[in-house]
Amino acid sequence: MKQIKLNIEEMKLLVSLFSPINFSRLYMKIEGLEGISNSLDKYLNNSNYSKITKLFEEKKVIKEKIIKNQLNHLTLYEVLIKAKYNKDEKYYLLEIKNQLAVLLVESITFALKRVVIQKEKKKNEVDFMNYLNNRKNDISGFENQENLYSSILNKIEKEIKLDELYKINKSLDDKKSIDVYSEYLEGGDYACI
Amino acid sequence: MRVFKDIYNINIDKKENSILLDIFLNNKINIYNNYKHFKKDSKAEEISRKGAGEKLHFTAALDLLIKEDNVTNIIIKKQQAKGSILEILVKSRSERKDKETIKITLPGILIYELYLFLTENILFLEDLIKNADDDVASKNKAIKNKEIIEILKDINNKIYKEVSLKNLYEMKVDYVNLKLKEYLDLCLQEP
Numbered sequence: 001m002k003q004i005k006l007n008i009e010e011m012k013l014l015v016s017l018f019s020p021i022n023f024s025r026l027y028m029k030i031e032g033l034e035g036i037s038n039s040l041d042k043y044l045n046n047s048n049y050s051k052i053t054k055l056f057e058e059k060k061v062i063k064e065k066i067i068k069n070q071l072n073h074l075t076l077y078e079v080l081i082k083a084k085y086n087k088d089e090k091y092y093l094l095e096i097k098n099q100l101a102v103l104l105v106e107s108i109t110f111a112l113k114r115v116v117i118q119k120e121k122k123k124n125e126v127d128f129m130n131y132l133n134n135r136k137n138d139i140s141g142f143e144n145q146e147n148l149y150s151s152i153l154n155k156i157e158k159e160i161k162l163d164e165l166y167k168i169n170k171s172l173d174d175k176k177s178i179d180v181y182s183e184y185l186e187g188g189d190y191a192c193i
Numbered sequence: 194m195r196v197f198k199d200i201y202n203i204n205i206d207k208k209e210n211s212i213l214l215d216i217f218l219n220n221k222i223n224i225y226n227n228y229k230h231f232k233k234d235s236k237a238e239e240i241s242r243k244g245a246g247e248k249l250h251f252t253a254a255l256d257l258l259i260k261e262d263n264v265t266n267i268i269i270k271k272q273q274a275k276g277s278i279l280e281i282l283v284k285s286r287s288e289r290k291d292k293e294t295i296k297i298t299l300p301g302i303l304i305y306e307l308y309l310f311l312t313e314n315i316l317f318l319e320d321l322i323k324n325a326d327d328d329v330a331s332k333n334k335a336i337k338n339k340e341i342i343e344i345l346k347d348i349n350n351k352i353y354k355e356v357s358l359k360n361l362y363e364m365k366v367d368y369v370n371l372k373l374k375e376y377l378d379l380c381l382q383e384p
Contacts, residue, residue: 019280020273020275020276020277020279020280021277021280021381021383023273023276023377023381024377024381027374027377030373030374030377031374033373034374044255047251049251049254049255052255052258053254053258056258056261056262059262060261060262060265063262063265063266063269064265066269067265067268067269067272070269070272070273070276071272073276074272074275074276077276077279077280078218078279081279081283082218177232178225178228178265178268179225179228179229179232182223182224182225
């Protein structure tokens with residue numbers, strides 16, 4: 001179990017990162033699934049079994065990835081809303097199981113990457129009005145997020161040991177089947193596997 | 194489809210809200226049970242299939258592939274629905290911290306999922322009570338579960354009142370025909 005103290009701004013950012021209403025980001029590949037379904041109809045008609053198996057396998061891989069991502073986000077969201085707020089010192093105390101802390105690190109690293117890309121894009125965007133008025137694009141929002149994510153990562157870094165990170169990552173990769181994976185996330189604290 | 198897009202309001206009190214949150218956060222009814230059953234079934238199927246003719250082999254194997262595809266669809270749907278409802282419950286509570294009644298606003302699809310979820314939990318708890326052991330601790334637990342069942346039934350009644358039986362029935366029929374993408378879009382709409 002890890003304990004991490006987060007300030008209000010950091011907490012707000014994390015809640016919005018894992019908020020289920022924003023899960024649409026996880027569903028980008030669903031359109032691809034529909035394409036596969038259409039091809040499937042074609043092969044089902046002429047009983048091309050090897051092709052059918054291959055297409056179902058493709059679907060399965062995409063869906064399992066979606067399910068695991070959903071589950072990671074959902075579980076982390078639950079951890080966040082259970083965090084206790086210390087009124088006097090104005091911080092949230094996040095109590096998080098080791099395997100979930102590793103997932104948190106992974107998600108924040110990806111989010112940080114996205115923010116940096118968005119920031120660079122915004123910086124380089126040539127906005128006509130800005131150009132006329134010799135103004136620069138406002139990237140302060142992205143910079144703020146970048147700083148907050150980095151500061152959260154620093155806090156978790158102090159708590160997680162490198163070999164622990166490696167072990168948990170390996171276990172997460174090994175849990176291929178959805179039910180086994182969900183049990184691993186739900187299960188006790190896996191500090192010394 | 195219309196019934197899933199419509200927005201419904203339900204007023205619940207603080208106690209009902211905490212019970213709901215508690216059940217959602219510590220859910221005993223596992224979303225992945227279907228998947229586990231599927232895995233068991235498919236193993237049995239594989240054993241019985243040995244020695245069967247080529248034609249049978251193909252249809253049986255195809256049947257399994259389609260089943261697995263459906264089971265994974267259900268997991269994706271249920272996980273999104275669970276997350277969306279949870280978020281709405283948390284937000285509604287924090288918006289009305291000082292008030293006794295909490296208004297929750299849900300689109301049709303989520304109110305239907307909430308109704309399914311409550312009903313499944315009621316059945317699950319009733320089953321627990323029926324099979325409870327005869328010692329003091331189990332009896333106390335059964336009494337507590339009975340109280341929870343009553344609260345869940347009250348919330349379910351509020352849903353009936355708001356949605357009407359006719360709409361609920363329409364939802365039941367449309368629910369099975371919802372495609373994955375349609376379903377997710379419905380869950381992700383801002384109420």
